[in-house]
Amino acid sequence: xxxxxQATTAAAIPGxxxxxxxxxxxxxxxxxxxxxxxxxxxxPLPLAPIDYTDPDQVTSVLDLAAxxxxxxxxxxxxxxxxVLQIKAVTSAYGLTRVQVDITLTSVTVYHLIGxxxxxxxxxxxxxxxxxxxxxxxRVDSLLRAIRGGQVSLDDAVERAEAIETAPPLYRLRVIxxxxxxxxxxxxxxLGGGPAVGAIAAVVTAVIVATIGELNVRALPPFFxxxxxxxxxxxxxxxxxxxxxxxxxxVQPSRVVASGIxxxxxxxxxxxxxxxxxxxxxxxxxxxxxxxxxxxxxxVAGIAIGFEITSLIGIALPPTSVASDPNFAESxxxxxxxxxxxxxxxxxxxxxxxxxxxxxxxxxxGSMLYYWLLLPAGVNPVAAAGAAATAVGLAGGxxxxxxxxxxxxxxxxxxxxxxxxMSIYRGLHALLNGQPLNGFTALAAALGTATxxxxxxxxxxxxxxxxxxxPRLIRHGDVRRPKIQRRxxxxxxxxxxxxxxxxxxxxxxxxxxxxxxxxxxxxxxxPGDRTVDW
Numbered sequence: 001x002x003x004x005x006q007a008t009t010a011a012a013i014p015g016x017x018x019x020x021x022x023x024x025x026x027x028x029x030x031x032x033x034x035x036x037x038x039x040x041x042x043x044p045l046p047l048a049p050i051d052y053t054d055p056d057q058v059t060s061v062l063d064l065a066a067x068x069x070x071x072x073x074x075x076x077x078x079x080x081x082x083v084l085q086i087k088a089v090t091s092a093y094g095l096t097r098v099q100v101d102i103t104l105t106s107v108t109v110y111h112l113i114g115x116x117x118x119x120x121x122x123x124x125x126x127x128x129x130x131x132x133x134x135x136x137x138r139v140d141s142l143l144r145a146i147r148g149g150q151v152s153l154d155d156a157v158e159r160a161e162a163i164e165t166a167p168p169l170y171r172l173r174v175i176x177x178x179x180x181x182x183x184x185x186x187x188x189x190l191g192g193g194p195a196v197g198a199i200a201a202v203v204t205a206v207i208v209a210t211i212g213e214l215n216v217r218a219l220p221p222f223f224x225x226x227x228x229x230x231x232x233x234x235x236x237x238x239x240x241x242x243x244x245x246x247x248x249x250v251q252p253s254r255v256v257a258s259g260i261x262x263x264x265x266x267x268x269x270x271x272x273x274x275x276x277x278x279x280x281x282x283x284x285x286x287x288x289x290x291x292x293x294x295x296x297x298x299v300a301g302i303a304i305g306f307e308i309t310s311l312i313g314i315a316l317p318p319t320s321v322a323s324d325p326n327f328a329e330s331x332x333x334x335x336x337x338x339x340x341x342x343x344x345x346x347x348x349x350x351x352x353x354x355x356x357x358x359x360x361x362x363x364x365g366s367m368l369y370y371w372l373l374l375p376a377g378v379n380p381v382a383a384a385g386a387a388a389t390a391v392g393l394a395g396g397x398x399x400x401x402x403x404x405x406x407x408x409x410x411x412x413x414x415x416x417x418x419x420x421m422s423i424y425r426g427l428h429a430l431l432n433g434q435p436l437n438g439f440t441a442l443a444a445a446l447g448t449a450t451x452x453x454x455x456x457x458x459x460x461x462x463x464x465x466x467x468x469x470p471r472l473i474r475h476g477d478v479r480r481p482k483i484q485r486r487x488x489x490x491x492x493x494x495x496x497x498x499x500x501x502x503x504x505x506x507x508x509x510x511x512x513x514x515x516x517x518x519x520x521x522x523x524x525x526p527g528d529r530t531v532d533w
Contacts (some may be wrong), residue, residue: 053114058095060153062109062122065089067160068139069100069107070124075136076271077407079280082107085143092146093153097371104286128221133350133408134169140405169349172212178347180205180417183258185340189333190421191325194253195243199250200258202236207259224295225263229301230308232259237309237316252316253424256302261420263298270531273453299427306431316428330370337416345412354404358412361395365413381444385451386418392459397466406463410456417452 071088077085083100086109090098099110107207145151151159168175183204186195192200212272214224236252243250272291275284309316310366326331329382341362345355365387373383376513395409426441 005212015039016488035336045411052094055113055118055120056118057153058111058113059122060110060157061093061095062098062120063124064153064157064160064229065098066107066122066124067164067197068143068373069102069109070126071135071139071160071164072395073102073107074127074130075407076131077132077136077405078271078278079275079283080278088143088147093150102280102283104283104290120182130413132168133345133348133354135163135166135349136405136407137351137354137507138166140165141403144403168189170346175349176205176208178343178345180206182343182347184342185336185343186261186416186420187254187259189336189340189416190254191329192251192315193249195248196250196254199236199239200255201237203232203255204259204262206235207231207262221294225294225297226301226304228259228263229298230305230327231301232256233302233305233316239316240316241314253421253428256423257420260423261297261415261418264295264418264420264423271452271453274457277454277457295423299424302424302427303431306428316381325370327371333370334363334366337370338363340416341412344415345408348412350408350412353402354408354412356396357395357402357404357409361391361409361413362416364394365391366416369417381447381451384448385455385468387417388452388461390455392456393462394459396460396463406460406533410460414452414456417448419448422448432508 006498019451045159054507065086067175068089069082072082072085079102082102086100087098090096090109095111097111101108101110105125105126106123108121109121110121112118113120144155170178173185184201187196188194189484210231211224211228214227233256236255239255240250240252252366272287274283275281275287277284306316338359340412342355344357350358368390369383369387373386376378378386391413392406392410393496396406398404399406399409401424420443422441426438428438429435429441430438
């Protein structure tokens with residue numbers, strides 16, 4: 001598809017410099033993402049001509065676009081990218097002037113048809129957001145096929161229905177194992193030992209299994225998160241009491257913080273702030289309110305857990321301020337952050353190729369964060385933003401090389417930087433009569449989430465600039481001719497004007513000094529200049 005597109009662009013002009021530059025850019029940055037291909041479209045090329053006055057055919061196109069938009073939103077795609085993809089689908093079938101309206105729970109596509117401009121509208125209700133990388137990649141593949149003219153309308157509808165009804169890539173026990181491995185890696189990332197990692201894995205497995213059963217019984221998400229926070233706090237307190245009896249050092253704050261990060265790993269907070277940054281305030285505010293409500297459920301569950309543990313005589317210790325890690329500890333945290341990213345990708349049904357790309361981007365971000373920024377004395381919030389920018393940039397470029405949606409690497413890459421410990425520290429301080437410390441820690445958590453969202457958006461923008469779509473020559477637009485001089489060999493014999501006689505055709509080619517002196521008199525010699533359009 002990329003080759004067909006470049007055939008109509010200025011980048012396809014013959015010439016060594018243009019071809020060499022295109023090959024270098026292709027080798028370094030790879031192909032363009034689906035959104036970049038959509039942004040490079042100036043004029044629609046209908047995939048299969050439809051009857052634009054037939055409401056049935058127009059409705060089928062609009063319904064397909066709304067369905068694919070709903071799948072993108074449910075997988076966590078941002079508002080602006082979803083709008084571009086919907087318009088790409090309608091443009092591929094010849095509907096160019098559509099209006100798209102997206103909220104947190106619905107997608108509406110509107111179009112006028114016929115001489116009387118009869119309105120036709122298609123709407124889809126968006127399911128609850130659930131990060132599914134395999135489904136997102138299948139939707140992205142279908143969008144590329146539609147834009148490339150490879151799928152008819154009927155086949156596209158069938159493929160969209162198959163994607164929507166397909167089961168998850170991995171079985172449920174594999175997904176639970178991924179969440180447990182992620183919690184173990186996060187607890188080690190926060191400074192815990194192997195015992196803390198094992199306890200965090202068991203606690204998280206219980207939390208995920210319980211929330212899954214409650215979700216099947218249609219319990220509202222607020223109470224699901226409250227149950228998860230309660231389980232994390234009570235089980236961490238019991239593990240703390242048992243470790244004191246057995247003489248093993250266990251930090252319950254690491255266990256609870258890892259559970260918080262697992263429950264917040266869908267990045268709803270980061271995505272809501274990213275929607276606001278990229279110009280979608282309505283969807284961003286709705287997602288932000290939903291995130292605050294779900295976070296309130298976690299807070300309520302942890303608060304109830306604190307009360308229960310106090311009643312049974314187990315007082316959780318306050319969180320201690322960790323010292324600056326040395327190089328060995330930083331290396332362990334880098335590896336733990338990479339493992340947490342890969343485990344989160346497994347729990348989100350990512351394929352093998354996506355697992356490798358997610359691990360590579362997380363490794364790069366963790367190395368930058370723990371080996372360069374923190375030792376240099378950079379503030380943790382600013383360091384998280386810089387690491388997220390690197391993740392967004394590297395993930396965007398690697399995703400284009402492997403034809404993976406950049407959202408996959410962005411979500412998985414910044415998972416190690418989620419502010420779970422700051423949230424726990426703030427809640428513990430608020431519930432123990434230290435409001436100033438509590439609000440300070442919660443403000444730091446919100447600042448970290450904002451920095452992560454801004455870094456992802458900036459890194460993805462930089463990746464798009466490095467692999468920017470070529471400029472198209474619009475219809476009726478005329479470019480100035482580019483004058484290129486050609487070097488000619490010296491031919492035997494010169495004439496009286498200082499020119500060189502061409503032994504092949506007998507014409508006289510003026511030298512540079514002769515052209516400067518007698519240019520107006522003799523005019524331009526044939527073949528001295530060529531016009532490259």
